[in-house]
Amino acid sequence: MKIIILGAGQVGSTAAQQLAREQANDVTVVDTRDDVLRELQDRLDISTVSGNAAHPATLLAAGSKGADLLVALTSSDEVNMIACQIAWTLFRTPTKIARIRSGDYYDRPELFGENAIPVDLAISPEQLVTDYVERLIRYPGALQVLEFAEGRVLLVGMRALKGGKLVGHQLQALRSHIPNREVRVAAIYRGGRSIQPEGDTTIEEHDEVFFVAAREDMRFMMKELSTEEASVRRVVIAGAGNIGFRLAQALEDRVQVKLIERNPERSRRAAETLRNTLVLTGNAADEDLLLEENIDDADAFVAVTNAEEANILSAMLAKKLGARRVMALINKPSYAELMENGPIDIAISPQTVTIGALLEHVRRGDVVRVHSLRRGAAEAMEAIVHTDGRSSPIAGKRIEEIDLPEGTQIGAIVRGSTVIMAHHDTVIEPEDHVILFLSDRRHVEKVGRLFQAGMRA
Amino acid sequence: MNLPMVLRILGLMLLMFSLSMLPPVGVSLGYRDGHAHVFLLSFAVVAAIGFLLWLPVRGVRRDLRLRDGFLVVAVFWLFLALAGATPLLISDAPELSFTDAVFEAVSGFTTTGATVIAGLDALPPSILYYRQQIQWLGGIGIIVLAVALFPVLGIGGMSLYKADTPGPFKDQKLTPRIAQTAKALWGVYAALTAACALCYWFAGMTPFDAIGHAYSTVSTAGFSTHDASLAHFDSAAIDAIATFFMFLGGTSYVLHFVVARGRDPRLYWRDTEFHAYFLLIAAMVGGATLYLWLAGEFESLATSLRHASLQVVSVQTSTGFLTTGFAHWPGPVPAFMMLMTLVCACAGSTSGGMKVIRWIIVSRQGVAELKRLIHPSAEIPVKLGNRPVPQRVIGGVAGFFAMYFIVFAILMFLMMLFGLDQVTAWSAVAATINNVGPGLGEVAWSFGKLPDSAKWVGVIAMLVGRVEIFAIVLLFTPAFWER
Numbered sequence: 040m041k042i043i044i045l046g047a048g049q050v051g052s053t054a055a056q057q058l059a060r061e062q063a064n065d066v067t068v069v070d071t072r073d074d075v076l077r078e079l080q081d082r083l084d085i086s087t088v089s090g091n092a093a094h095p096a097t098l099l100a101a102g103s104k105g106a107d108l109l110v111a112l113t114s115s116d117e118v119n120m121i122a123c124q125i126a127w128t129l130f131r132t133p134t135k136i137a138r139i140r141s142g143d144y145y146d147r148p149e150l151f152g153e154n155a156i157p158v159d160l161a162i163s164p165e166q167l168v169t170d171y172v173e174r175l176i177r178y179p180g181a182l183q184v185l186e187f188a189e190g191r192v193l194l195v196g197m198r199a200l201k202g203g204k205l206v207g208h209q210l211q212a213l214r215s216h217i218p219n220r221e222v223r224v225a226a227i228y229r230g231g232r233s234i235q236p237e238g239d240t241t242i243e244e245h246d247e248v249f250f251v252a253a254r255e256d257m258r259f260m261m262k263e264l265s266t267e268e269a270s271v272r273r274v275v276i277a278g279a280g281n282i283g284f285r286l287a288q289a290l291e292d293r294v295q296v297k298l299i300e301r302n303p304e305r306s307r308r309a310a311e312t313l314r315n316t317l318v319l320t321g322n323a324a325d326e327d328l329l330l331e332e333n334i335d336d337a338d339a340f341v342a343v344t345n346a347e348e349a350n351i352l353s354a355m356l357a358k359k360l361g362a363r364r365v366m367a368l369i370n371k372p373s374y375a376e377l378m379e380n381g382p383i384d385i386a387i388s389p390q391t392v393t394i395g396a397l398l399e400h401v402r403r404g405d406v407v408r409v410h411s412l413r414r415g416a417a418e419a420m421e422a423i424v425h426t427d428g429r430s431s432p433i434a435g436k437r438i439e440e441i442d443l444p445e446g447t448q449i450g451a452i453v454r455g456s457t458v459i460m461a462h463h464d465t466v467i468e469p470e471d472h473v474i475l476f477l478s479d480r481r482h483v484e485k486v487g488r489l490f491q492a493g494m495r496a
Numbered sequence: 497m498n499l500p501m502v503l504r505i506l507g508l509m510l511l512m513f514s515l516s517m518l519p520p521v522g523v524s525l526g527y528r529d530g531h532a533h534v535f536l537l538s539f540a541v542v543a544a545i546g547f548l549l550w551l552p553v554r555g556v557r558r559d560l561r562l563r564d565g566f567l568v569v570a571v572f573w574l575f576l577a578l579a580g581a582t583p584l585l586i587s588d589a590p591e592l593s594f595t596d597a598v599f600e601a602v603s604g605f606t607t608t609g610a611t612v613i614a615g616l617d618a619l620p621p622s623i624l625y626y627r628q629q630i631q632w633l634g635g636i637g638i639i640v641l642a643v644a645l646f647p648v649l650g651i652g653g654m655s656l657y658k659a660d661t662p663g664p665f666k667d668q669k670l671t672p673r674i675a676q677t678a679k680a681l682w683g684v685y686a687a688l689t690a691a692c693a694l695c696y697w698f699a700g701m702t703p704f705d706a707i708g709h710a711y712s713t714v715s716t717a718g719f720s721t722h723d724a725s726l727a728h729f730d731s732a733a734i735d736a737i738a739t740f741f742m743f744l745g746g747t748s749y750v751l752h753f754v755v756a757r758g759r760d761p762r763l764y765w766r767d768t769e770f771h772a773y774f775l776l777i778a779a780m781v782g783g784a785t786l787y788l789w790l791a792g793e794f795e796s797l798a799t800s801l802r803h804a805s806l807q808v809v810s811v812q813t814s815t816g817f818l819t820t821g822f823a824h825w826p827g828p829v830p831a832f833m834m835l836m837t838l839v840c841a842c843a844g845s846t847s848g849g850m851k852v853i854r855w856i857i858v859s860r861q862g863v864a865e866l867k868r869l870i871h872p873s874a875e876i877p878v879k880l881g882n883r884p885v886p887q888r889v890i891g892g893v894a895g896f897f898a899m900y901f902i903v904f905a906i907l908m909f910l911m912m913l914f915g916l917d918q919v920t921a922w923s924a925v926a927a928t929i930n931n932v933g934p935g936l937g938e939v940a941w942s943f944g945k946l947p948d949s950a951k952w953v954g955v956i957a958m959l960v961g962r963v964e965i966f967a968i969v970l971l972f973t974p975a976f977w978e979r
Contacts (some may be wrong), residue, residue, distance in 0.1 A: 041672075065672035073886075081562065084654060086672040391759075 041106045041400060043066045043132075045092035045122055047075050047115035049370045050164060053390035054110060054397055057415055059085050061484060064401070067478040070113075093121040095129055103130040110397060111137040116144055118258070120156050126217050127157035136160045138393075140281065160400060164393045165281040168343075171392050172282075172366065173289050175385060176339055178257065179364065180265050182247065182385055185410040185476050188419045189241060194225065194410070194419050194476070199246040202266035211238040213263065221460035222260045223250045225448045225476035226417070233417075233446055233478040234406045240346060249412075249419075249449030251474060252391055253458045271338040275299065275362070277323030278344030279309040279354050282368065284343065291315040295431070297322045297332055301344075323353040326360065335361030342367040345385070347374060355382045391415065401485075405431075405490040418477045421453075422490045424469055431469075433489050437462040441489070444482035450474045498564045500553040505560070505568050505656075507550025510575060514543035516633060517583065524622035531587060533618045534726045535836045538582040545579075545734030563976065565655025568632040570971050573959055576638065577602045580630050587623055590615070597866055600627070602955045603943075605634035606962035607846055609718020609816040609933035610923060612944040612951065616723045621704060624721045627706035634962075635715025635846040636685045636749060637661065644678035659967050664893050666856055670753055684752045685846075689714045692741040701735040713738055716745040716846045718933040726806070735806045738817055743777065746813035746841030768881045769842050769853045776852065777812060780836065781805045784829055791826045808833065813841045814848040816933025823940035830936055834923050836932040838900075848931025848961050850900055857885055857893045899965050904929060907957050914949040924950070929955035 042050050042058055047070035066085040069092045070076050076087040090097035092113050103109070109126045111119035119137040126132040139145045140160040153160040174184040183196035185408045199206045204216055210224055224236045228247040234240065242248065242264070252260055272294055276283045279300035287298045287309070296316045301304035303320050310318040321328045323342060334340065340357040342350035347369050354367040366385040369375040375386035391411045398409040398418075408421035424434050433441050438449055438461055449461045453472040459465060467473065477486060517539035524532040525884055560568070580601035584592050592600065596612045603610045633641070639660040654674045670677045693710035697703055705721055707850040712719045722728035726738060743772060744752070751770060755763045764770050784804040785797070794800035803820050811819045811833050823830050840849020857878060877884040904925060907974065911921035916938070923935030924943070938945055960968050970976050 059672075065676075067672050080669070081654070084672075084674055086669040 040108060041065045041102065042067070042108045042110065042401065043098070043101050043103065043106050045102055045109070045111045045119070046070060046138075047072070047079055047087075048112065048114060050390050050393050051110075051112040052079055052228070053372075053415075054112065054394055055085055056083055057394055057398070057411070059083050060480075063484065067106075069097060069101050091118075093118045093125060095125055098122065098126055098130065103132060106130070106132050108132070108134045108401060109136070109168055111135070111185075113138075113191060116141050120144075120158065123158045124156060127208075134159050134400060136162060136397060138162050138164065140165060142281070142285075148490045151201055160396075162393060162396050164389050166284060167392045167396060168282050168368070168387060168389050169285040169289060171344075172286055172341060172387060175366065176271050176290065176294075176341075178261065179269070179271050179338065180261055183249075183412065185412075187408055187418060187419075187451075188472055191254055192251060192451050192453060192458055192474055193254055194249060194450065194474070195257060195261070196247060196249045197261065197264050199242050199248055200265040201244055201246055203242075203262070203264040205242050205263040206244055208242065209238065210236060210240050210242065212370050216263060217256075217259045220254060220256045220259050222250055223448075223450045223460050225249045225251050225419075226446075226478045227449045228413075229408075233445065236448070249476060251460070251476070253451075253460075269338070272334075273297075273337050274341065275329075275332065275334060275337045275357070277340070277342040277350070278368075279305050279318065280343065280345055282343040283312075283341075284309055286343065287313055287316045294338075297337075299328070299332075320475065324349060324356055326356060329357060337362045339363065339411070340365040344368075347371065351378055351383065358382060358384075375414065388414065402487060406487065416480055418480045418483060419450075419475065420477070420486075421472055421474050422475060422487075424471045424490060431490050433473075434469045435462050436467055437463070438465050438467065441467075443489075444477075444479075444485050445479035447486060448476045448478075450476055498558055498561060499554040499562055501558045502564050502568050502571070503549050504553045504556050505642075506572055506575065507546045507548075507553070507574055508646060509568075509639070510546030510549065510579065511543055512546075512642060512645065513576065513579060513638065514539050514546055516629065517542065519629065520583070520622040520626040523625045523675055524620070527621040529622055531589075531622045534583050534587045535622065535626070537586055538579075541582055542579045550879050560655055562655045562658070565659045566967055566970055566976070568656055569963060571965050572639060573605075573963060573968075576605050576634075577955070577959070580605055583623070583626055585621075585891075589619055589623065593948070595951050596944075597630065599943065599951045599955055601630060602721060602958050603885070603933075604630035604717065605638075606931050606958040607631050607634050607715045607814070607848070608718035608928055608931040608958045608961075609720060610927060610935075610939070610943045610954070610958075611714065611829055611933075612942060614942060614944055616721060619849075624955065625704070625708060627719050628711040628721065631715045631717030632689065633712035635717065635745075635804050640678045641682060643683055646675075660963065662845075663853060664851075664857065664889050664896070665842065668736035670750060671805040681749045684749050684756065688741065688744060688752070692737070695741070696734065698915055699737055700731060701729065701734065705729075709738070710741075712744045712814065713741045713817075714846070716742055716813045716815040716841070716848075718810070718814075720817065727819045728894045731745055732802055735802055739809045742809050742813045742815045742930060745815070746773065746809075746845050746847045748842040748844035749846075750844045751842070764928065766881070768834065769856065772856055773842050773852045776839070777809060779867075780808045780812065780833075784808050784833075787827060787829060788825060793826055811837060811932055811934075812839075814930055814932045815965055816927075818934060818941070819942060821934070823934070823936045834936055835927050837926050837932045840930055840932075848929075850930075852898070853880075854893050854896065856880070857890060858897060860885075861890055861894070900929075900971065903960060903965055903969070907953055910953045912952055914947055916946070924954060925957055928954045929961035931958060931961050 044055050047068050053489045055066050055068050058064045069088045073089050080087045088101040094460040109132045111122045116139050123135040123137050135158055137158045145163045151161050177183050181195050181197050185194040226249040227236050231466050232451050273299045277299045279298050290296050298316050299319045301322055306318050306320040334357055340362040342354045350367040358365045364384045367383050369386045375388050379386040395410040405425050406420055406422045410419045424431050451474045452459045511829040517535045520535045521532050577598055584597040590613050599612050637660050639656055643657050670680055689710050692714050693706045696706035708721045751767050785801045788794055789797050789800040806819055807822045837849055839855050841847035843853045845849040860878045867876050908922050908925045920937035924939045927935035
């Protein structure tokens with residue numbers, strides 16, 4: 040697939056890196072900054088074009104003739120929209136994805152379409168991150184909560200902690216612990232390395248466990264892995280930018296929210312719009328302010344300012360002062376790796392969250408949902424077993440008969456409106472939605488082939 | 497330094513190179529010249545060494561850094577010199593010393609075309625074919641071929657490609673994937689070679705000579721299968737074909753590809769470097785033709801044109817085919833032609849020298865400095881085709897010039913130290929470092945008479961010139977080895 044990425048910022052360069060890793064993709068990145076492009080081209084097997092992303096000449100030089108996908112990720116919403124418009128009008132680029140940050144545009148879906156601005160998918164990283172954080176707060180204890188099949192199936196990653204009923208036991212004990220509830224463990228990471236989960240695998244403390252379950256069964260499984268977590272009642276958010284503001288808006292009706300913002304102008308505006316949130320003007324890394332606001336009673340502290348270093352510091356401080364769970368928005372993958380599971384409970388990486396939404400459109404039509412995990416090393420996806428005339432190689436087969444690459448697990452199957460947990464003898468039928476977990480992302484292409492009609496396994 | 501990965505790639509590339517010993521086996525069997533065992537043995541030796549390098553580190557998968565790329569390129573050229581010399585050393589015809597075998601192999605791979613062998617016409621066809629083939633493999637670059645064939649190299653491929661392609665703009669990529677770019681270049685290269693071979697054949701060469709000479713024409717190398725070089729055929733048609741394809745070989749293959757993709761020959765003319773290259777060749781051919789005719793070297797203007805154009809293009813593109821030879825020509829012509837090999841042809845071509853584009857940049861920079869003397873506060877960018885040249889590139893070119901002349905001087909002094917006279921010494925260095933082949937004085941036709949020590953200096957000059965100085969000199973800087 041020929042892909043043009045406009046903008047070599049954090050999300051743009053991460054997208055280029057992830058997409059170029061698949062041999063089938065030819066990636067060209069456009070940006071105005073020569074030095075950034077040079078650095079990127081030294082690191083990745085891509086080509087780069089320097090110039091204004093919205094100018095027809097630049098788009099032409101980037102190979103818009105014959106491109107399959109345009110991803111506009113520049114920092115300006117307007118440039119992104121115009122670039123999509125030009126790519127469509129001049130070059131008939133079939134798929135155009137644009138990052139739209141401003142809620143003013145994003146909240147009016149009628150703006151985007153055939154007869155309006157030709158953007159096939161408007162991505163708002165801020166909205167995606169907000170949803171992501173909101174799910175983490177709703178499921179205390181989870182490191183990651185991802186939705187499949189319109190939210191009926193969840194994939195949850197958690198750390199096994201002392202006190203969890205399953206910790207120290209073999210996986211097969213699960214059936215007697217929670218009868219009548221079906222849960223499937225998709226992957227276990229121990230000390231950063233993936234272990235194939237089998238019936239006799241023993242869960243140890245500190246293991247990172249990924250499991251798939253229907254939404255209603257989720258809570259039972261979470262109790263198996265850690266002590267019962269009191270539900271979240273008090274949340275402190277640092278930063279009233281796009282994400283912080285939206286998050287407060289989403290949470291304020293259910294829990295107590297305190298929003299700390301340094302800029303008085305911004306905090307005043309946030310206070311005017313929000314109804315149940317206490318907006319505080321001040322520095323989130325100010326110990327006195329945090330203590331004053333009972334940080335030791337907070338169930339969750341979320342640092343989402345624009346400055347990642349400030350996020351890290353204030354989250355560490357909050358943790359030290361007694362906040363139960365702290366999360367920080369961290370752009371740099373190296374920082375995230377350093378901080379997570381150390382002083383900070385969860386590192387929120389906007390790129391990883393955004394990439395999943397992008398990947399859904401890059402993969403063939405059989406893939407409807409993709410989530411990038413563990414900073415792009417693993418992946419979870421939902422794919423449809425298509426039939427159109429000739430059947431895909433896995434239709435009609437039992438799961439144990441399918442030749443899956445190493446580290447790949449089928450977690451669940453959604454058939455019509457029912458959710459079926461995968462067993463070795465479950466038979467896959469045409470039009471099933473299959474939810475897979477790939478602990479090694481390099482097998483993505485091999486797995487994708489299983490779902491294409493007319494291919495042999 | 498990522499040594500296991502470097503070894504793995506070197507092993508793979510040697511394995512790949514060992515396959516090139518097999519076509520000569522076919523030639524040998526076809527002509528029944530009794531030398532098949534030479535190439536089978538060489539194949540076994542080179543493949544075994546490659547396999548042994550690769551075996552212990554076959555599982556290593558890591559990205560190649562830029563620094564590793566330079567190391568791979570430099571070491572691989574060293575390996576090529578030795579591996580390529582193997583059949584020449586084993587064979588009893590010609591009877592070559594170790595020095596001569598290495599010199600001949602390096603001369604082939606670097607597309608220099610300077611030979612130390614006398615009595616080519618009596619050699620077995622398989623040996624002759626092998627000599628032609630190594631030039632062809634060396635032309636656009638055997639490392640570029642490896643990048644095209646092993647997509648596993650991925651990002652590492654880019655660093656290899658950068659370390660091995662000539663010219664000041666190494667970041668240019670034709671296609672998003674480096675492997676595709678490498679394939680595209682080889683595609684153009686192979687197509688040109690096939691066209692050239694067909695033309696030679698129609699003009700009256702035997703198929704064997706046609707293929708052999710097409711190899712050395714398009715790669716602008718210059719080995720012939722006959723002692724008399726192109727004079728053996730004594731055909732104006734063959735001279736014209738050779739001139740035409742040498743000229744194309746001296747043109748950037750990137751440009752060839754762009755023209756082929758755009759299906760628009762006018763794109764050639766819009767390229768600043770090609771423009772200058774064409775005018776330079778035209779002016780030199782015109783000047784030499786007139787001078788030689790007026791000086792009475794040739795009877796008619798037509799004969800003068802035929803020989804002047806072939807010799808000028810042959811030397812300027814760093815090929816080194818000879819018809820009449822040029823060392824004995826009257827007046828300033830031989831010295832001028834030899835001096836102009838410092839310019840040679842286009843970046844991204846198979847030619848040697850410092851490349852037309854670098855001379856354009858340096859001369860425009862010189863003009864800009866002159867203007868700055870008159871208008872001290874003027875903003876005077878150096879431009880190529882209406883686009884400003886980045887300051888980094890100008891600095892790089894200036895550094896390259898300095899390095900080139902320093903290395904040139906050192907090698908020339910060494911040549912003189914080993915007993916060569918002045919004219920032979922400087923022309924021998926110019927002929928080897930610029931990958932031309934024939935020089936003046938004692939090296940006008942062959943390097944065979946030089947002492948061994950001078951031949952080794954020539955070997956170094958050819959290698960250093962082929963990788964454009966930096967890639968080899970870099971290995972001798974302490975900074976490269978610092979952690």
